[in-house]
Amino acid sequence: MLLQMDSITKTYGNVTANSDVSFNLHKGEIHAIIGENGAGKTTLMRILYGMETPTSGSIRLNGKPVSFHSPTDAINNGIGMVHQHFMLFSSFTVAENIVIGREPSSPIGFDRKAAASVTDQLAKQYGMPVDPWAKVGDCSLGVQQRVEILKVLHQGAEIIILDEPTGVLTPLEVKELLAAIKSLAAQGKSFILISHKLQEIIEVADRITVLRDGKVTGTVQAADTDEEQLSKLMVGRDLVKLTREKKQSGKPVLEVNSLSIRGDRTKPLLSDVSLQVNEGEIVGIAGISGNGQSELLQAISGLLKPDKGSVRLLGQDVTGAPVGDIRRGGLAHIPEDRYQWGVSKEADVLENGLMGHTARHHKLGLLRGSSIRGMVAEWVERFGIKTGSLNTKAQFLSGGNLQKLIVARELAQDTPFLIAAEPTRGVDVGAMEIIHKELLQRRSAKGAILLVSSELTEVLKLSDRILVMFEGKIVGELMAETATEERISLLMAGGKHVG
Known part of the structure; x- marks a missing residue:
C-alpha cells in the first residue's frame, strides 16, 4: 500500500469536519473522493498536504508513519497538490512557473534556457505538451492546468492531489486532461481526485470513496457503479429527475x-x-x-x-x-x-x-x-x-x-x-x-x-x-x-x- 490514512478526525471547536475517516491509495491508482459541499473532502486533503494537523488519526507512506506540518514536508515526501484555483504567476513564463523553487542556475544567475530545457523534457516524458517560453497569462486554462501538473511532477511528486481539476475547462480540454491522468497513472504516478462531476469520475477513476457529513459512506470500484448509486451515497436519498415543461413564452x-x-x-x-x-x-x-x-x-x-x-x-x-x-x-x-x-x-x-x-x-x-x-x-x-x-x-x-x-x-x-x-x-x-x-x-x-x-x-x-x-x-x-x-x-x- 502506497498511502494509508487511518481514522482521521479533524474538529474546529464544536464543528467536526472529518470523523474517523480511513482512506488508502495504491501505486499507479486513480482514487476519487466525492461528496456534498462541506462533506470534508478538502479538509482531508489539506491534512494530507500538511496544511492542517489532524485532531487524531495517523498517516503511513510506504508503510512508514509520517507527519506533515507544512506543504513543504508533503512535497519533500513526494506528495503534490493542484488546487482548484491555480497557483501560477501570470507574468512568468511556463518554464519559470514549473521550476520555481527549484530553479536551475548559471554563474550569472537564473538559467532560463536550462529551465526551458527541463520543461521540454518533462512535457515529452509525460505527454503533456506546453510552450516553455509562453507567458502563463496568455495560456488557455487547459494549458495552465498542464503547467500546474508539470510543476508538481518537477517537484518529484509520486502522489498528485487534483482538486476539481475540470471545473473551468472546455469539453475538449477535459478529454485531454483525463487522458493525461490515465497516461501518468500507467507510468506509475498515483492520483487522488476530488470532483463533483460523476460522469468524469466514473470514466477516469479506479476506485471512488464517498464522504457525507465528514464520514465515509462507501468505497466502490468505478467499474461496478453508476451515477445513481454514487448520488445516493453522497446525499442519502434518491434524486428527483426534473423535467422542463414546454410552454409559451410571454413578452x-x-x-x-x-x-x-x-x-x-x-x-x-x-x-x-x-x-x-x-x-x-x-x-x-x-x-x-x-x-x-x-x-x-x-x-x-x-x-x-x-x-x-x-x-x-x-x-x-x-x-x-x-x-x-x-x-x-x-x-x-x-x-x-x-x-x-x-x-x-x-x-x-x-x-x-x-x-x-x-x-x-x-x-x-x-x-x-x-x-x-x-x-x-x-x-x-x-x-x-x-x-x-x-x-x-x-x-x-x-x-x-x-x-x-x-x-x-x-x-x-x-x-x-x-x-x-x-x-x-x-x-x-x-x-x-x-x-x-x-x-x-x-x-x-x-x-x-x-x-x-x-x-x-x-x-x-x-x-x-x-x-x-x-x-x-x-x-x-x-x-x-x-x-x-x-x-x-x-x-x-x-x-x-x-x-
Missing part, C-alpha cells in the same frame, strides 16, 4: 441590439450581438470561455459600457446605466466568478446575504436584525448551506457552499430578469438539483433567465433556446428540442450550423 423582458465592445485586442470583444429573453423563458448561452460571454453579461448588468448598441430591460433603455439603477430596474445576477463579483470574503454569511436586500430590511433608517437573520437562516436551511454560524466569514466556507449562498441571495431578489452565470459551478449533485429546481420554478412564474454555463448538459437540461458564442459573436441558435452536444460543440469550435 420581451431583455432586448440586446447590435451590442459591440472593441476592447484593446485586434478583434472586438463583442461584435454586433443581438438577443432577446422573454417572460417564462430560459435562454442558454454556450461557448468556450473567453469568447465574449463575460463581456456580454457585464454590458447587460452595467459593469462594462458598450461602444455600440443598446440594452433594454422591461422596455427601458439601460445601456451604460449604473449597476445599482439596473438592479433596481429588475435585474438579479448570479456572477460567473463568485470570489471576484459575488462576495466579500472578509464579511460574514449574514452580511453577504444582506447585499442587495437592505432596502426591504430597514425601519426608520435602522436595519432590522431579526428580519435579516430569519431571511438568511431560511436560505441556509433550504439550500443546505453548511456553515458554523451566520457569523462565519465567507472565506471559511467551501466554494460550493459559498455558491449556494450567492444563488439563494440572488433568487430571493425575485426580479423579472435573472442572469445565471455558472450557477452550479463547484456544487454537489444534491445542491445542483435544488438550484435547477429553483430556476425552473422561476421560469414557471414568468421569470426571464439568461443562463451561461460551461456545462453543456446543464444548458441542454434547462434552456428553451440555446445561443452559441464564438469570437465575440452569436454564431448559432438552436431550439432545445433539436439541440445536441455534438451540434453545440461544433458551433463552439467555430464550425457552421447545419439544419
Whole structure:
C-alpha cells in the first residue's frame, strides 16, 4: 500500500469536519473522493498536504508513519497538490512557473534556457505538451492546468492531489486532461481526485470513496457503479429527475441590439450581438470561455459600457446605466466568478446575504436584525448551506457552499430578469438539483433567465433556446428540442450550423 490514512478526525471547536475517516491509495491508482459541499473532502486533503494537523488519526507512506506540518514536508515526501484555483504567476513564463523553487542556475544567475530545457523534457516524458517560453497569462486554462501538473511532477511528486481539476475547462480540454491522468497513472504516478462531476469520475477513476457529513459512506470500484448509486451515497436519498415543461413564452423582458465592445485586442470583444429573453423563458448561452460571454453579461448588468448598441430591460433603455439603477430596474445576477463579483470574503454569511436586500430590511433608517437573520437562516436551511454560524466569514466556507449562498441571495431578489452565470459551478449533485429546481420554478412564474454555463448538459437540461458564442459573436441558435452536444460543440469550435 502506497498511502494509508487511518481514522482521521479533524474538529474546529464544536464543528467536526472529518470523523474517523480511513482512506488508502495504491501505486499507479486513480482514487476519487466525492461528496456534498462541506462533506470534508478538502479538509482531508489539506491534512494530507500538511496544511492542517489532524485532531487524531495517523498517516503511513510506504508503510512508514509520517507527519506533515507544512506543504513543504508533503512535497519533500513526494506528495503534490493542484488546487482548484491555480497557483501560477501570470507574468512568468511556463518554464519559470514549473521550476520555481527549484530553479536551475548559471554563474550569472537564473538559467532560463536550462529551465526551458527541463520543461521540454518533462512535457515529452509525460505527454503533456506546453510552450516553455509562453507567458502563463496568455495560456488557455487547459494549458495552465498542464503547467500546474508539470510543476508538481518537477517537484518529484509520486502522489498528485487534483482538486476539481475540470471545473473551468472546455469539453475538449477535459478529454485531454483525463487522458493525461490515465497516461501518468500507467507510468506509475498515483492520483487522488476530488470532483463533483460523476460522469468524469466514473470514466477516469479506479476506485471512488464517498464522504457525507465528514464520514465515509462507501468505497466502490468505478467499474461496478453508476451515477445513481454514487448520488445516493453522497446525499442519502434518491434524486428527483426534473423535467422542463414546454410552454409559451410571454413578452420581451431583455432586448440586446447590435451590442459591440472593441476592447484593446485586434478583434472586438463583442461584435454586433443581438438577443432577446422573454417572460417564462430560459435562454442558454454556450461557448468556450473567453469568447465574449463575460463581456456580454457585464454590458447587460452595467459593469462594462458598450461602444455600440443598446440594452433594454422591461422596455427601458439601460445601456451604460449604473449597476445599482439596473438592479433596481429588475435585474438579479448570479456572477460567473463568485470570489471576484459575488462576495466579500472578509464579511460574514449574514452580511453577504444582506447585499442587495437592505432596502426591504430597514425601519426608520435602522436595519432590522431579526428580519435579516430569519431571511438568511431560511436560505441556509433550504439550500443546505453548511456553515458554523451566520457569523462565519465567507472565506471559511467551501466554494460550493459559498455558491449556494450567492444563488439563494440572488433568487430571493425575485426580479423579472435573472442572469445565471455558472450557477452550479463547484456544487454537489444534491445542491445542483435544488438550484435547477429553483430556476425552473422561476421560469414557471414568468421569470426571464439568461443562463451561461460551461456545462453543456446543464444548458441542454434547462434552456428553451440555446445561443452559441464564438469570437465575440452569436454564431448559432438552436431550439432545445433539436439541440445536441455534438451540434453545440461544433458551433463552439467555430464550425457552421447545419439544419
